[in-house]
Ligand SMILES: Cc1cc2nc3c(=O)[nH]c(=O)nc-3n(C[C@H](O)[C@H](O)[C@H](O)COP(=O)(O)OP(=O)(O)OC[C@H]3O[C@@H](n4cnc5c(N)ncnc54)[C@H](O)[C@@H]3O)c2cc1C
């Protein structure tokens with residue numbers, strides 16, 4: 001594969017970047033670790049690459065006056081993984097960022113790029129003109145679907161959402177700040193991602209001339225217990241085969257609030273709302289954990305080759321809930 005020809009622009013302001021993105025087919029370039037691979041492999045094309053890497057104001061982690069954090073979208077994954085404030089108050093996010101890819105990619109890759117990266121389905125990344133590329137069939141449905149989803153396909157497209165950090169950010173109820181030609185917008189991260197039966201060619205609600213500028217993390221209660229656990233096929237760098245982000249708050253010994261979110265399970269970070277309801281109001285004992293895990297996987301719809309994901313998710317969910325019960 002060879003890199004196609006495109007013009008490269010490095011604007012000095014957010015407004016300038018948005019103006020350049022408003023011309024047909026322009027693409028945002030942050031760290032480039034995903035974008036350049038997609039262009040080289042002809043997953044999609046472009047005539048113009050707009051690098052936002054010069055917008056220094058997007059590269060920082062700051063405390064909010066309410067006690068939360070604002071993370072600029074150009075902050076690297078390694079900066080997030082190593083930040084003391086993130087480690088102390090959002091340990092699941094620090095862990096998720098530390099488990100992305102390899103050290104080199106974490107130094108170059110940004111959180112904005114991580115949240116907006118393209119899916120990893122091997123047909124999509126290969127030469128197959130599937131539904132997601134505007135074609136008329138899904139090759140994974142009856143093909144090599146061992147790494148595909150068990151929830152949320154809508155019987156349309158079976159990708160798994162690739163970002164580890166998005167899963168943790170849904171558990172922490174993050175909000176995204178998005179800049180566009182009409183100004184700034186705030187959006188809860190759960191509304192950012194698009195399911196295949198809503199639009200199979202889009203992964204997020206971002207328009208081509210919009211830029212994700214910031215991730216806002218609300219303050220967390222001191223006694224919140226949270227974590228991120230990821231299982232991959234290989235010990236070295238790899239995407240999540242199965243993962244789970246948990247955020248639980250207890251009142252005395254009963255769960256008062258619960259967020260359970262899966263990675264490697266669905267085309268978007270997959271929130272387990274029914275399982276959360278099983279937890280709320282109950283002690284985290286063996287019976288509650290069993291009922292939570294049953295509720296979590298009850299509606300899974302495995303394909304021919306990915307049925308192994310059900311016991312895998314059951315196992316990691318149970319282990320993580322037991323670890324939280326002991327902490
Ligand atoms: C070998 C390899 C292994 C990987 N393993 C993992 C893994 O285990 N877990 C995981 O989560 N990820 C993994 N990744 C993905 C990696 O985390 C992303 O490539 C990286 O985070 C993207 O960041 P970037 O700044 O390089 O984005 P870019 O490549 O610059 O951009 C990625 C996409 O997001 C868009 N974009 C970027 N920033 C913005 C913005 N601010 N606003 C709007 N659109 C934007 C771009 O247009 C592009 O489509 C892996 C990648 C590789 C190459």
Ligand code: SF4
Pocket residue numbers: 119121122123124130131132133137138139140141148156157158159
């Ligand atoms: S799962 Fe989605 S991306 Fe993969 S081949 Fe099917 S339609 Fe294409």
